[in-house]
Amino acid sequence: MAKKRILSGMRPTGKLHLGHYVGALENWVKLQNEYDNFHLIADYHVLTTNLNTDDIYQNSIEMAIDWLASGINPEKSPIFRQSQVKQHTELNLIFSMLITASRLERNPAVKDQVRDLKIENIAFGHLGYPVLMAADILLYKGNVVPVGDDQIPHVEIAREMARKFNNQYGFVFDEPETLLTKFSRLMGLDGDAKMSKSLGNSILLSDEPEIVKSKLKKAVTDTQKVRKGDPGRPEICSIFSYQQRFNEGETVEIEAGCRSGALGCFDCKMKCASKISSFLEPILEKRNYYENRLDEVKNVLNEGEKTARATAESTMTEVRTKMKLG
Ligand code: TRP
Numbered sequence: 654m655a656k657k658r659i660l661s662g663m664r665p666t667g668k669l670h671l672g673h674y675v676g677a678l679e680n681w682v683k684l685q686n687e688y689d690n691f692h693l694i695a696d697y698h699v700l701t702t703n704l705n706t707d708d709i710y711q712n713s714i715e716m717a718i719d720w721l722a723s724g725i726n727p728e729k730s731p732i733f734r735q736s737q738v739k740q741h742t743e744l745n746l747i748f749s750m751l752i753t754a755s756r757l758e759r760n761p762a763v764k765d766q767v768r769d770l771k772i773e774n775i776a777f778g779h780l781g782y783p784v785l786m787a788a789d790i791l792l793y794k795g796n797v798v799p800v801g802d803d804q805i806p807h808v809e810i811a812r813e814m815a816r817k818f819n820n821q822y823g824f825v826f827d828e829p830e831t832l833l834t835k836f837s838r839l840m841g842l843d844g845d846a847k848m849s850k851s852l853g854n855s856i857l858l859s860d861e862p863e864i865v866k867s868k869l870k871k872a873v874t875d876t877q878k879v880r881k882g883d884p885g886r887p888e889i890c891s892i893f894s895y896q897q898r899f900n901e902g903e904t905v906e907i908e909a910g911c912r913s914g915a916l917g918c919f920d921c922k923m924k925c926a927s928k929i930s931s932f933l934e935p936i937l938e939k940r941n942y943y944e945n946r947l948d949e950v951k952n953v954l955n956e957g958e959k960t961a962r963a964t965a966e967s968t969m970t971e972v973r974t975k976m977k978l979g
Contacts, residue, residue, distance in 0.1 A: 659684060660795030660829070662693035662735075662786075664702075665712040669719040670855035671929070672839040672848030674936075675898060676801050680834045682724040684799065690730035691793045691961065692720065697735045698786070701779040702770060717950055719858050722939035731957035735789065738958060740965035744788035744972065749781055751817040752810070757781065762806040787811035791818075791826045792965040799832040822975040825968070839898070840891035844873040859940055862930040869922040869929075881917030892918070892925050900928040 661681050663673070684690065694713045700706070713734055720732060735741050757763070757780045767775055778785075783806070790798055790811045798808050808831045815826035838847055841854030848855045856868055874892055878885035887893035887908045896907050903924070910916025943950050973979045 656687070656689045657796040658794060659688040659690045659797045659799060659832075660693065660790045660793050661690065661799050662695045662698075662789055663716065664695045664699045665709065665716045666699065666850055667708070667712045668715050668857050668859050670848055670850060670857050672841075672855060673719075674723060674858060675839045676834055677799065678720065678723045678725075680799050680832075681720075684832075685726060685729055688797060691795065691964070692725060692730055692732045692957075693789055693961075694732070694734045695786075695789065697741065698782065701776065701782055702766070713954075714947070714950060717954060718940055718943045719936075721943055721950070721953065722858065722936045727953040727957060731960040732953055733957035733961040734954060737954075738792075738961050738965050740792055740962070740969045741785065741788050743969060744792055745781070745785045747972065747976070748784045748787055748814050748818070751814060751821065752784060754780070756810075756813075757783070760806050760810065762803060765803070783807040783810040784814070787814040790829050791815055792968050793961070794827065794968060795829050796827055797832050798829050799834060801834060801838065805831055805833075818972075822972075825971050825975055840894045842868055842872040842891060844889070844891050856929065858933060858936050860933065861937065862926070865930050865933070866923070866926045869926045870919075872922065874918045874922075878911075878914075878918060881919075882914045884914045885911040885918070887911045892922055895925050895929060896921070899932050900925060 659681075661677070663669075663677065669678070681690070681692070694716060696709050696713050699709060699712075717732055721727065725732065760783055763775070763780065763782055766772070767779075772779070786807050787810055790808070791814065798804075798811070800808060808829060812828040815828045818826060840846060841848045841852055842856065843852065843854040845852055845854055856865060860868070869892065872892055874890045875885040875887075877883070890911070893904075893907065893911065897904050900907070907916060907921060907924070911921065970979070
């Protein structure tokens with residue numbers, strides 16, 4: 654039986670952090686053998702939150718480097734920019750006719766973003782975020798979409814778009830399914846529930862050991878644990894959550910030490926920094942390799958874009974035929 658296909662994507666907001674790795678990339682790398690993969694750099698979607706395009710290209714390159722450094726194999730899995738495959742805009746337009754504005758206004762993922770970013774007047778294209786995302790997935794006939802739980806409402810709309818199109822014009826699209834990442838969120842250095850670039854509480858995949866150390870030194874732990882000797886609450890501490898992820902072998906001991914007070918935050922942080930840096934070491938090494946060979950990275954995108962275009966065009970031929978627009 655043919656392998657099922659994964660369509661995964663991220664908005665290029667620059668260098669990636671550990672939260673991206675744990676919440677998505679690690680999973681993408683694991684799934685490479687089991688599925689056919691297409692990896693999309695959503696450089697149109699990024700316009701929904703930032704109209705300034707000066708850094709889009711550079712950010713896309715940085716993101717591609719992080720993907721490659723994390724183990725995405727471009728020979729197996731094309732990496733491509735959305736903006737370089739014009740079929741996205743065509744399918745987006747067709748899909749936009751098949752969904753009501755009120756359905757899009759009810760989408761909780763867009764509502765949350767509008768609230769978090771304090772957007773007063775939402776753009777037409779921003780409301781249509783999930784319509785473009787449906788086009789991203791369905792152009793490649795993605796069966797499976799690996800995402801965090803915040804993206805579930807978007808994938809639900811992609812399923813509706815597939816049904817709606819098939820009912821109206823005849824079968825072209827299978828309904829895609831979400832594949833939730835188990836360890837899908839990493840806490841921020843400030844104790845926030847989510848590591849995120851915009852909150853400035855992240856450890857980048859490109860952070861050298863000295864940077865990791867200095868970021869952890871400043872990290873917020875249990876505010877009731879002021880000095881060594883005070884009992885701490887690991888369950889609310891971001892550092893402990895990193896220990897669980899990057900220093901599994903010592904967590905029992907660390908938890909006991911934190912609770913009793915025998916282990917102070919500084920020592921705990923330094924243990925953690927060294928574990929995170931050993932984890933990042935191979936990624937940093939590969940990153941350096943690609944940073945010194947940007948032509949290779951550009952070539953990966955060129956090749957990926959060729960493959961993506963051919964696949965997308967073949968789907969659009971079917972779409973146009975069904976719609977008698979051929
Ligand atoms: N919405 C995704 C994010 O914010 C990015 C994205 C765009 C995407 N198109 C996609 C994800 C298609 C999966 C499939 O990270």
